[in-house]
Amino acid sequence: MINSIKQRAKKILLRLKTEYPGSKCSLIYQNPHQLLIATILSAQCTDKQVNKTTIQLFAKYRSVNDFANADIEELKQIIKSTGFYNNKAKSIISSMKNISENFSDKFPNNLKDLISLQGVGRKTANVVLGEIFNIPGIVVDTHVKRLSLRMGLVKNTDPGKIESDLMKIIPKENWIELGHLFIDHGRAICSARNPKCPNCFLADNCLKINIP
Numbered sequence: 001m002i003n004s005i006k007q008r009a010k011k012i013l014l015r016l017k018t019e020y021p022g023s024k025c026s027l028i029y030q031n032p033h034q035l036l037i038a039t040i041l042s043a044q045c046t047d048k049q050v051n052k053t054t055i056q057l058f059a060k061y062r063s064v065n066d067f068a069n070a071d072i073e074e075l076k077q078i079i080k081s082t083g084f085y086n087n088k089a090k091s092i093i094s095s096m097k098n099i100s101e102n103f104s105d106k107f108p109n110n111l112k113d114l115i116s117l118q119g120v121g122r123k124t125a126n127v128v129l130g131e132i133f134n135i136p137g138i139v140v141d142t143h144v145k146r147l148s149l150r151m152g153l154v155k156n157t158d159p160g161k162i163e164s165d166l167m168k169i170i171p172k173e174n175w176i177e178l179g180h181l182f183i184d185h186g187r188a189i190c191s192a193r194n195p196k197c198p199n200c201f202l203a204d205n206c207l208k209i210n211i212p
């Protein structure tokens with residue numbers, strides 16, 4: 001059973017790589033703390049809106065210390081358009097304070113340290129580990145969750161379980177790119193509300209779970 005899922009996953013990945021060459025993270029950042037902040041802001045928000053917001057944000061606050069010492073009300077106003085801005089502002093200031101106090105000589109570069117920061121879960125940590133440090137991890141965002149379930153690669157709906165189930169069927173060297181490829185396909189064809197199955201190049205290898 002697991003071997004047939006592995007075979008399907010392999011074919012799916014190969015095809016996605018052909019269709020989306022150069023697939024990569026669409027968040028705009030210049031350094032690790034900017035990527036961490038952009039990823040916190042991307043919860044329940046599009047990367048496009050985050051990138052619009054961070055132009056002003058990263059111009060006003062440049063260093064980790066600038067964010068750690070930011071006035072929370074001013075910060076909230078700038079990030080308001082990304083939604084859930086009260087919690088996001090708290091997470092940004094708290095995580096940057098923690099980095100400034102405990103990781104001033106070296107940005108946290110492992111899962112344990114990253115998820116110890118307020119507002120940083122496995123998804124955000126894996127984005128930073130993959131993008132900044134090239135450490136393999138599977139980013140389970142809303143697209144990866146939806147596509148993995150629809151394709152019948154996983155059965156669990158909990159993101160942590162999806163991550164570990166995918167790790168069992170996807171070779172480690174593909175973990176980082178899997179997130180980018182699934183996100184591209186989710187945006188282009190397999191959208192949440194209107195998956196275009198009749199036109200999808202993955203149809204032969206997809207179980208189309210819960211697609212009417």
Ligand code: SF4
Nearest residue numbers: 190195197200203206
């Ligand atoms: S066949 Fe349908 S459900 Fe499967 S990946 Fe394509 S669009 Fe998504």
